[in-house]
Amino acid sequence: MLLLKRIFMTVLLLSALPLFAQYNTLHIPGTLSGPTFNLRMKDTVKQFLPGQQTITGGINGNFWGPTLLFNQGDTVFMNVTNNLNDSTTLHWHGMHLPAVMDGGPHQIIPPGTVWQPYWKVTNNAGLYWYHPHLHEMTMEQIISGLGGLIIVNDPIESALSLPRTYGVDDIPLAITDRTFTTANQFNVEPFGDTVLANGTLNARQDVPAQVVRLRMLNGAIERSYNLGFSDGRSFSVIANDGGLLNAPVSVTRYLLSPGERIEILVNCTGQSGTNINLRAFNSTLPQTIAGGENFPNGPFSNALGRRDFNILNLNIVAQNGNPITAIPTALTTNIFPTEASAVVTRSLRITDSLGVTNPVILGPTAFVIDHKLFDINYINYTVNKDDVEIWEIVSNSNLAHPFHIHDVEFKILTRNAVAPAAEEAGWKDVVLVKANETVRFIAKFDDYADATHPFMYHCHISLHEDEGMMGQFVVVDPNGTQRLPEPGLKVDAYPNPTTEKIYLQFADADISVYYVTISTVSGRAVLMLPQPILNDGIDVTALAAGTYVLTVMDKKTKRMGSVKFVKSR
């Protein structure tokens, strides 16, 4: 059945995308600047193939959202509206922020609800991204097209002579792959048959004959891309996940696994009138790296397995008026934590399902960390705020897994006791831990302590993550006292009834609010406010007229209280 479908698919694809196809112009996502970002998640459609439209998830559009532009030092305010039919979350991948703003599996946004996290941007200039993170739904929601890029700017990067005209010589590129059903709908499967570059099939981009920057995200569910160019040219890696390398590193290939980002410079000076393909050279990958295997059938079979394929055609046109024509020799001076400053070394073990005690729940394809499936009520690790830690990921798995940690950017210390290659020696938040490899990395867990709300670490193959290859840690203040939520907080809301704003008043002094949730009387959350700034009240203008319950938690004592109020017109 599946095989028949495949054959039919291939025929369909060949007719839809002839070999010497007309290219489609690469979609360059629009940008949004702060301080306030309005993101609306909803189900929509997009014309990918001739005939029926494809149902997609969209953020302010159809398939893949706008690129968010942040400046280091700014505080950014998010209004995330869930207009999907399902619950979701929105995670700011790579951002250093309070756990309660992180958008992991705990910050569930029900349909119809607005979630309003905010934080001060402290990350280095670089490429980050946002995507849903609802446990057991992450793969499906990412496949639908929910997600987008984040570009952070900082003074160090801005002072360099680098291409930075968005969409001209600075090209954002989210790479993924999908399979379409015969009815032109996405298959919810870990591997696709066709590449999508920013949601464009068979994409082409005009680039000027000068130094061009590509900011690339592997946004795939499972596949790694062994990136290189059709003419074999070298390119310069200038940034890893969390910012600039000390200096550009010239390579001809870069293996980018799901969740990872790199920024590269390609020198196209003097090449006007020619074109080259950015390709995935996956035929040379070992079978232990997803994308390097070739399943003849079953849910993992796909037309791109163990093959080289094009991602983006770069059509080199005339140089523009303000070209960068040379690759800089130096970029920044990264200061990484030293091994001597580490106070804890944690050893985490990745195993195949055979090593697990509950194969019944697990099924045959699951992988686990520390012999334990993800349990949303279990805190796997407790980290003291401001500590430097070494995490040692020991793989006994026969497959490579992109290991990702929230909250921090880390520095790879070693792969199998050897220092990492220069092109991955920068700040990282995802590292591909290859089959039976041991990877050690170092990170400092500063700024945000929160004993209540955890951060995640997991395999960034969304299928594995959904199947439970995930754990969570809290960062705590070692001098603080940890408490569990309890009732007893007295809160009043005024004016009541209100038309625009609601102000809170507490019986006790010294309340600092950890969370406010406004729900309907039947218990459906409509507005979620992590650590809100309350001086100016809470804006409830958007709420329909009716009676609401406002629940609030105090940060220090974890006492909770609630109050009813009426929203009138």
Ligand code: C2O
């Ligand atoms: Cu990009 Cu926990 O995820």
Ligand code: CU
């Ligand atoms: Cu993340």
Ligand code: CU
């Ligand atoms: Cu995995």
